[in-house]
Amino acid sequence: MSAKRLLMGRKQPVETTMMTTLDDAELDRTRRPRTPLQGFGAFLGKGDGDVARVLVLLLIVVVIGLVAPNFISKASWMALSQTATVVALLAIGQTFVIITGGIDLSVGAVMACSAVIGAVVMRELAAGGADPSIAILVGLVTSLGIGSLAGLINGLIITKLRITPFIVTLGMLSVATGSMNLISGGAEIVGLPPQLGSIGNTPLGGWFTVPVLVTILVAVVAGVALSQTRFGLRTFAVGSNQGAARRVGIGVDWHIVRVYVFAGFLAAVAGFLLTSRFVSASTMAGTGMELSSIAAAVIGGASLMGGRGSILGTMVGALIMAALQIGLIIAGVASFWQTIAIGIITVAAVYGDQIRIKYSGERS
């Protein structure tokens, strides 16, 4: 085969006077004029809708407060903050997962499973005459280990076997629930060191219990990690465009694994705090919590399409969920209604996210 062979000079440099700039029309799209209504819309949308979320939370508090005036009291704050703690911890892990474009249906089951197994360890050590603080410490480490292990398995199956997160974590929900019942015999674990109760119930400064303070600390650390660190930025990148993240050199698989481990770890933290509050571990504690955590994250602005979400939003979402739950109890509404309400709210929040995507005209 013969090919043409030529020696050529280089093309002359092009004129550089013609700048590569945007049309005025293109620039204008970034600063449209505002009507008062649009101005109000923009106000609500501030901070990716955080202003709107806080207003919704206040509205719920005011409405329930009008129906049941004793809702606005220290007692209901203590109940609300304790309830919000569990939802918030699960939802923080869930937020990271959702931002990567995944979902973790196993957080509730992993929370219960790690708490129950940790409790069994504490009970056995205490029964064997071990020092209570040693028993509690070993129980804690066991719980955290089991939660992280569940997350690790989720992450590895999702990334190595390429099975969708929905199915993998649904499977984990079942496996964790089954393992928990196998080990516990399906019964609530009692007979734990009583010192646990002082971790879970002592109000520091009168208003905040240890679980609430731990949750606030976790939220601050997670919020800073998500918004200020490379790990956070890459979490968004993976969820926004996984192929792109891979091609710019981000270790996508390892990143996803770490995010699921984090969610499992936080589920275990939530489970341990719950055990410390009741000085017992219930096999039913996780039921329905996956949906609550997803609802809190989505109300908080996380997009199930991936690439969007914030810890501040998720915390407000968790407070909204808890306010509804406690508020409905105080208002005397049967607890089955709560379950119905959570289902409706979750679907509504996802619908709201889709509407936002549609009308913002983004993502083409």
Place this chain on the structure above:
Amino acid sequence: MTTIDPSTADVVLRVTGVTKHYGHVQALRGVDMEVRRGEVVGLVGDNGAGKSTLIGVLSGATTPTEGAVEFEGEPVSLSSPSHARDLGIETVYQDLALALDLPIWANLHLGREQRRPGLLGALGFLDKKAMIASAEEELRTTRIRIGSVDARTSALSGGQRQAIAVARATARGSKLVLMDEPTAALGVEQQHRVGELVRHVADRDVPVILISHNLPQVRELCDRVLVMYRGRIVAELDPAIEGVESMIRWITGAALESER
């Protein structure tokens, strides 16, 4: 086979005997090519000729079955996209590979994020200020004007996104830029802008390999045009001499038939 020019001082990239098999499909059947400092090399060929596969090999995304790649005089095995980027080989992918939910500055630095100095940096804290400043600087030097680098990338028009992808590949210390159909989805005016960027890169002595089906544009932008046909480079054409008609004869294989 293309004979290799003896004056090798300017050679940035040399590819010898690269093949790639996908099962029974032979996407590349022994590619030899050289790219020299500051030139724009057009890579044309019919659908399925192997252009994207070749770019994949050079960008580290595809592992070749056989063959050698030499970059700046050193033999390299391009094992991953990040390895290729570390060497200074940057790629503009046809789908742009942008994370639209992220701000523009983040896309320009993705995979290359700058961290704060000291302990905070070790903990993974980003130096956003520095990245925003250098993003603005990069867009200025590549002569792209965009309202604010803090805006979400999804707010940009198709042409602006294309410009961001090109800027990412060309801005920082790149030594070779690969572009797989960077103007495929663009209007006439935007194609023209990307063309300017391509010449701008080459003027800084950085070679560009440009894949395009737009032959008039290839003629206008490229110093040299390589034609791929069924996994091989079958011709090297001078766009100043050869017209679109002649390119088409090589692309379709008609010229090969008549030379036999």
